[in-house]
Amino acid sequence: MSHVVALMFSLAGFAALACASRRQQRDLFGGSLGSAVTLGFRLAGGAALLGALAVLVAWHGWGLALVMYSGHTSLAAGIVGAVLIVYGRSARPKFRPR
């Protein structure tokens, strides 16, 4: 259970951090967001990642939690990265030269 909750927090964290990146803002929203919104995404992302760590520490203690946290964050970053790639591919205009 702790793994599921921690992974959800990690996914939310990296999704928010992706939304805080200029390049992803252009891909997802068509342009750069305001600095306040960007800062908000950044803070939300950081908070969610800290939340994932807190969940694991509460369940497993610091030693195991830090190891698990490394795995959770890597996996979550990979999933968010993969979703962005798939989204980028599907959202790209289908230009077919004749």
Add this chain to the structure above:
Amino acid sequence: MTTKSEQQSAGRGIRQSMSELHTWVGLLLGWVLYAMFLTGTVSYFKDELSQWARPELARLTERPDAAVVAQRIATAFDKVAPGTSQWSVRLPDDRNNSAYAFWRTASREPGQRGFAEGHFDPATGERVAARDTLGGDFFYRFHFQFHYMPVPWGRWLAGIAAMFMLVAIISGVITHKKIFVDFFTFRWGKGQRSWLDAHNMLSVFGLPFHAMITYTGLVTLMAMYMPWGGQVAIKSPAERQQLQAELSAFTQPGKPSGQKVPMASITEMVREAQQRWGHDNVGRVNVTHSGDAAARVTVTRGDSGRLSMSPQYMEFEGTTGRLLSARDEVGGAAETRGVLYALHLGRFGDGFTRWLYFLVSLAGTAMVGTGLVMWTVKRRQKLSDPARPHIGFRLVERLNIAGIAGLSIAMTAFLWGNRLLPTTLAGRANWEVDLFFIVWALALGHALLRPVRAAWVEQLGAASVLLFLLPVLNAATTQRPFWHSVAQGDWVFAGIDLMCWAFAALHLVLARRTARHHLAAPIKRRADRPGAAAIASGGAAE
């Protein structure tokens, strides 16, 4: 006083130097590193692979009581190896369906101490006749000591490769100046740029793991790589014994008294250990001079939930069951080594954590693979005559095919061999290993003889077919086909079948993409399709 432009120039210089260092340390032993990464990755499930490799051993529906099993094995040893000076049994657990034991035999040659080994049924204590195989242990051993060479040589080679990897990681971090800005950047269809983005993503997402696994891998064999401190500090046999006790629970047998005395109940000794560490947290029982007045029984703690490989054990007097000593902690240096060792092996974790290790390690494998392929993609664009590349380029290209796609075929062939080689074949376990290397050598020959793109497609395709059909072969040659495993809730066998199909799909996608680019290359090699051009001119995925 340096100007800002000079500082920037110096910064660029360092980055450029690190980039070149990264490129060459990554390439020179890249194929060795790829093989170490991939075999190390599957080794996170080595116990499950070993179960799969011995389908004769029945699945355990529930974990047996270690105390009862240990007594059964002890009784069995009165028949299996009477008079042995030492036997040691790894008790069954959630990941091992048999009790695995080894014991000392009479010396085969002067100065050598022989060992024998076997699997025992936890329910009866009887020795089980399973096929002769190394199972998942082959990949595990290969991962850090290779094969067909003296063990120290293999471990030195692994150490040098790991040191190269550590240098590659550090130089890669320095080279990659926009780690956070480009964290999620992947530009599809941009040829070399896409390969670089993929390499960066695979590296950065798992960076803590990659750094940890490389550094801790070096630490596991540090005493071998740097023995001089120990040689200076530890000289007497007593000091060596003390050091050994800090590092391992496996003790050498002392001298027997020659006086025959019945053994006390091993069940009771294990019960005492269960009270100390938990009912399901006993790992191993080691007995020396069973039936002698000097008999000793050592019960060691299991790995589960403990982020350290430092030994924790209880030593009992064999004939009375009296607790002689209990070791719960070691010195600071030994504990540091124990924690780093445990981090590398990952045996402390639950199933989910093991999957995390597996997936991030797989990303590390892909990181090395993309780095190797990128070397050729980048240089192909600079070749004066791409149709006739220089010998070094051709060598890297062919080694990439055999080292990446060929290794997938060889590892799958090992598993095919496990199911197809006759169980009565003499030296069967060695034949499985020989088959792995024969197939790998054939893959290298194929890569050398065939055109690059065709070789990639054919080898990736062959790996896909072999992986896809492995569960079919398993169904045809054992009583444990996929549907039966699912119905019985046997997720070791079902899981391996599913993983075979997942990897078959991955290899198929790679083969199809490579083949498709080959067919489209003459049409699509246009300025507005640099990715297609680069891929079409490069090979698999390359």
